[in-house]
Amino acid sequence: MKPFLQKFFLNSTFYVLFFALTPVLVSVLSLAVVVRAPFISHRRAMCHFRQLIKVYGKIIISFARPLVRVQYEESAPLPDAPRLYVCNHRSASDPFLMAFPPGEIVQWVNTWPFRLPILGPFARWAGYLSVRAMPSEEALARSARLLEQGVSIAAFPEGTRSASRVMGPFHGLIFRLALQTGAPIVPICISGNENIPHKGSIALNPGTIRIKTLPALTQSDYRSFAPFKLKTLVHEQISAELKRMEAAE
């Protein structure tokens, strides 16, 4: 089969599965939590719910499997404490890729994902935070409470998809959260998905997405840093590692 036709066929298959099965998967996964909820604590129910969201993410990624492959790598053991996953952001596929890093995760998201049908309410029920829709103080306070409960936070501090291999500047709120709480920062490099799909398109192009966690920065590493310095350091670490990863391709 010609590559164009193969891509068309695999994209069609992916989106038919995505749109047809998302309502089913979301309903089944939500029901699995609702049925158990009366017999377990609210905290435990939320934990199950967030783990099931990761299951949903992995299932969706598996639908794209013939076209898109995902490699996940940890360059160092991750700390046991809840973490702040700080990721670069090239594509709409990034939130689904947060199914790979371990632990119960709440994502900081932009305002528009909350407006998506089905997935928007799903994210809201899971306690995802639309940080642009609330004052910084509230985002910090709610995130600090989540960390105290053992929940990790995933953030894309570029704030919007870069759509290219050039990283945009970081917004510093997640680093202020680190300085306030002492939570370890795990930088995550996501490479290869700038065209899966490209910003402004829904077409998935063939390729391999690589997710690599960098060694965590612990409170003892960054305690004396100003927020701007910490933000700059993590930006430089992710940028340098992405260059290394992509130079090796």
Added chain:
Amino acid sequence: MLKEEVIKLVNEVFAEDFEIDPAQLTPEAHIFAELGLDSLDTVDLIVALQKKFGVTIRGDERIREIRTLNDLYEFVLSIRPAE
């Protein structure tokens, strides 16, 4: 205060409080896109400038118009009349 002096003191704030390489501190440098400050850093910048120049600039609406370092130099000059 002469503009050269304002430039020197403003650049000191960026170098000391934000640890930005002085080579990046050119008048046309965009404070957000090129130097990487965000809205929260701007609050820290205002506090540092107030301390450096002994003035009160928080609440001045003209701050919202500042984009480049030169805009900032001109703004500081405007609130600190030439001696």
